[in-house]
Amino acid sequence: MIVLLINDHLLKQAWPGFVTGKLSDVAGLVVAPALLALLFWRRADLAATVLTGVLFALVKTTETGAEIASHAWTLVAGPSRVLADPTDLLALPVLALAWWVRRRSLHSDSARLRIMVAVPLAVLAVTATSGVRHPTAHSVEVAGNRIIVHMYDTSSRVSEDGGLTWSVGTTDDRPKPAQSAACVPMQATRCYRVVPDRMAVEQSDDGGRTWGPSWAMSEDDVERLNRTYSNSTGQYSMALAAQPRPGGHVVVVANGLDGILVRDVQGTWRRVGWPGSQETAAVEAPAMDLSPERNVALFLAACVLFGGVGAGLRQFHRVYTGFAAAACLGFFAVLSAGRGADPLGLAGLFASDLNLEALLGIGVSGMIATVVGTVVCLVLALAGRARPVTAAVGATAAPLVYAGVYLPFYGWSAGVPGAYWAAVAIAVLLTALVLLASVALIRNDARRYYLDGSSTSSPT
Numbered sequence: 001m002i003v004l005l006i007n008d009h010l011l012k013q014a015w016p017g018f019v020t021g022k023l024s025d026v027a028g029l030v031v032a033p034a035l036l037a038l039l040f041w042r043r044a045d046l047a048a049t050v051l052t053g054v055l056f057a058l059v060k061t062t063e064t065g066a067e068i069a070s071h072a073w074t075l076v077a078g079p080s081r082v083l084a085d086p087t088d089l090l091a092l093p094v095l096a097l098a099w100w101v102r103r104r105s106l107h108s109d110s111a112r113l114r115i116m117v118a119v120p121l122a123v124l125a126v127t128a129t130s131g132v133r134h135p136t137a138h139s140v141e142v143a144g145n146r147i148i149v150h151m152y153d154t155s156s157r158v159s160e161d162g163g164l165t166w167s168v169g170t171t172d173d174r175p176k177p178a179q180s181a182a183c184v185p186m187q188a189t190r191c192y193r194v195v196p197d198r199m200a201v202e203q204s205d206d207g208g209r210t211w212g213p214s215w216a217m218s219e220d221d222v223e224r225l226n227r228t229y230s231n232s233t234g235q236y237s238m239a240l241a242a243q244p245r246p247g248g249h250v251v252v253v254a255n256g257l258d259g260i261l262v263r264d265v266q267g268t269w270r271r272v273g274w275p276g277s278q279e280t281a282a283v284e285a286p287a288m289d290l291s292p293e294r295n296v297a298l299f300l301a302a303c304v305l306f307g308g309v310g311a312g313l314r315q316f317h318r319v320y321t322g323f324a325a326a327a328c329l330g331f332f333a334v335l336s337a338g339r340g341a342d343p344l345g346l347a348g349l350f351a352s353d354l355n356l357e358a359l360l361g362i363g364v365s366g367m368i369a370t371v372v373g374t375v376v377c378l379v380l381a382l383a384g385r386a387r388p389v390t391a392a393v394g395a396t397a398a399p400l401v402y403a404g405v406y407l408p409f410y411g412w413s414a415g416v417p418g419a420y421w422a423a424v425a426i427a428v429l430l431t432a433l434v435l436l437a438s439v440a441l442i443r444n445d446a447r448r449y450y451l452d453g454s455s456t457s458s459p460t
Helices: 002-014 016-037 045-061 063-077 088-092 094-104 113-126 217-226 276-286 291-311 317-337 353-382 390-414 420-451
Strands: 137-143 146-150 156-159 182-186 186-196 201-202 212-216 239-245 248-254 260-265 271-275
Touching: 016 088, 016 094, 045 088, 063 088, 094 217, 146 248, 182 239, 186 239, 186 248, 212 260, 217 353, 217 390, 260 353, 291 317, 291 353, 291 390, 291 420, 317 353, 390 420
Parallel strands: 137 239
Antiparallel strands: 137 146, 146 156, 182 186, 186 201, 201 212, 239 248, 248 260, 260 271
16 A cells, blocks of 8 residues: 555656556555455455456456546546556456455454554555646648648647548648638638637638637636646647638637637537547546535535534534534645645635645644544544434435535536536535435434433424
8 A cells, every 4th residue: 555655646757657557556456455345244355356356457458447437536536537558457466465465354453443544545545646748739730631730749630621530640740830820722801810818719801900709618618628727738729720622611720738629611610629549539638627616515525424413412512513613624624725626715825935835734734623523523422322313314415415516517527517607506406405305304303302202302
């Protein structure tokens, strides 16, 4: 587990390559069966080991498996990308070591303590992902009947049918200087130009004397692009070229990180993106950063969990509420100070060199508040004889609240719903339904508890 943490968080960034890549697979296969075994009601070491091997093989040998794994890790750990690579199957024999280690473990009185310490570290380790350099379409040229879109990594995309279909070009295609405007050959009055620092194209029907909008990316699509390629250059239309075709003309735009944009002979604009092989598309389509929404979902889920337990306490209500609030707020502070997540806007408060120091202090303080608050709440729940029904309601409602808040935004990242406000409305509605159902169940349990004569007080 220590090897996995160090390799994925440090060594891969310093020395990317075959050795560090395969080392992650080896260490991950040692850790994964033990984690998977926790999902079984009883110990099933061999079943967990075999299942790990089968899932690993499917992910590494099929594009469908890699895509499902990518979506799964994105839901759990944020934007992630898993690539199919059959050579990784060389690490499968390590599962024998994992099974042997698992068989020799959990025989002492300290087994439960080891699980409590190891599981968080293992989850942190296996959710590490490596950074990928994303291509950027930066120039377009027309060479006879060919349209060539060049990228910064010296590769290209080539179309010989006016942008209808594309193939991956070779590095022998020498790029020409990017042109931000172009007129249609043999139709000099019709011209097009990219709008500086925007995902937009303008057109002119009088040879460039006046300009009007021709295409612009919607605000929601711009937000998706910004979330996908945070802190990256190339988030704007960079160059274009026009080509006469039977029945009209086509315009091809090098749309930066968004890939290729095409206007067909009918005048319809179409975002092509990155046409090419499945392997190339997997690298060139990173997962969107939904850290703020995921953090809010985690925070609300924690509040519901603590609230459900606290609603069934027979005593210590006020003390429990105070420590539960401290635990939840501390948890939110930890999420806020995390990498790539700042839902509180805390980073904007520290514009000096103390930024990292301040966020680190917030994270440490939040961690202390979370741990202390959780431990005290657990003790109070046991001492206060919390009713099991309300605790079960809280434990069931927490993941439902997380899913109700996060999944609409995950759908928005894929384009359904198309508008961000619609995702907000759906998240609010789903969360409200879960909370109303939880409150109804808790009130019903409280009413039964007092009617049975277990308490002389009336339910609140």
